[in-house]
Amino acid sequence: MSTLIVRIALAVTVGLFAAPIAVGLLTGVDRRVTARLQSRRGPPLVQPFYDVVKLLAKEPTAGNRAQIFAAWTYCLAAAASVVLFCLGADLLLVFFVQATGSMFLVVGAMSVPSPFSQIGAQRELIQILAYEPLLILVFVGIYMATGTFELSAIEAYPKPLLLELPLLYVALGFALTIKLRKSPFDFSTSHHGHQEIVKGVLTEYSGPFLALTEIAHWYETALVLGICALFWAPSAWIAAGLVAATYAAEIVIDNTTARVTWRWMFRYAFTAGLAMCAVNIAWLYVR
Numbered sequence: 001m002s003t004l005i006v007r008i009a010l011a012v013t014v015g016l017f018a019a020p021i022a023v024g025l026l027t028g029v030d031r032r033v034t035a036r037l038q039s040r041r042g043p044p045l046v047q048p049f050y051d052v053v054k055l056l057a058k059e060p061t062a063g064n065r066a067q068i069f070a071a072w073t074y075c076l077a078a079a080a081s082v083v084l085f086c087l088g089a090d091l092l093l094v095f096f097v098q099a100t101g102s103m104f105l106v107v108g109a110m111s112v113p114s115p116f117s118q119i120g121a122q123r124e125l126i127q128i129l130a131y132e133p134l135l136i137l138v139f140v141g142i143y144m145a146t147g148t149f150e151l152s153a154i155e156a157y158p159k160p161l162l163l164e165l166p167l168l169y170v171a172l173g174f175a176l177t178i179k180l181r182k183s184p185f186d187f188s189t190s191h192h193g194h195q196e197i198v199k200g201v202l203t204e205y206s207g208p209f210l211a212l213t214e215i216a217h218w219y220e221t222a223l224v225l226g227i228c229a230l231f232w233a234p235s236a237w238i239a240a241g242l243v244a245a246t247y248a249a250e251i252v253i254d255n256t257t258a259r260v261t262w263r264w265m266f267r268y269a270f271t272a273g274l275a276m277c278a279v280n281i282a283w284l285y286v287r
Helices: 002-037 047-056 065-086 091-110 115-146 151-155 166-179 207-232 236-256 262-286
Strands: none
Touching (some): 002 065, 002 207, 091 115, 091 151, 115 151, 115 262, 166 262
C-alpha cells in the first residue's frame, strides 16, 4: 500500500511540476536556437520562466468573468491531462480532458468583442479540427498494436511501437506542429513578432491570466511529447532521444517554412495525414 502511495505521489509530482519545468526549459532552448539561426544572441534559457513570473506579478484584469473562468479551466484541464498520463490512465480519457481544456481557450477568446481575439479563436478552432482526428487515429493504431488504451499497459509493451507504427508517428509529428502553433501553422497565435493578428487567440488575455495560458501550453506540449515517447517505451534513453530529435525537427521546420492558409493545412491534414494513418492501420489489420 505504501509503495502504491509513493508511486502515485511521484507521478503527480512529475506531472504537476517536473513536466512544465522541463518544457519551459525546452522553450528557452527553442528561443535560443531560433535566435542563433537569425544571427541574434537570443534570451537566456530561463527567459520563459521570467516572463511567466512577470505576468503573474501584474494586476489581474480581464474582459469578463467568462474569460477568467476559461483561462483557469484551460490550465487546470491541461495539468490534469498530464497528471493522468503520468498515472498511466486511459489514453482516451487523457485525450478528452486535454481537448476540453483546448475548447475553453477558444470560448474565452470568443467571449470578448475584440476582432483580433475573435479571428484568433476561429483559427484556433480550425487547428483543433485539423489535428484531433489525427490524434484519434494514432490512438486507434496504438490500440490495434497493443490491444489496450491503458497507458500503463502500453508502456509495458515489449516491442517499440515506432517499428509497427512509423506512418502514424509521422502523422503525430504533423499534429504536434499544429499543436505547438509553429510555422507553417502559426496563424492562431505566435511567439514571434510577425503574427499579423497581433497575439490572435491570446490578444485579450493579460497579466496572470495570460500566464495561465502559457503554463497550460507547456502542459499540452509535455503531453504530446509524452505520447511521442510511448513509441519507444521499452528504453527510456532511446525514447528521450526520439523526443529530442522530434522537437529538433519542429524547430527546423519552424525556421524554414512560411505560414500557410487554413485551407492548405486542412488539405494536407485530411489527405497526407489521414492517408498515412489509414495505410498504417490497414497494415496492422492485415498482418
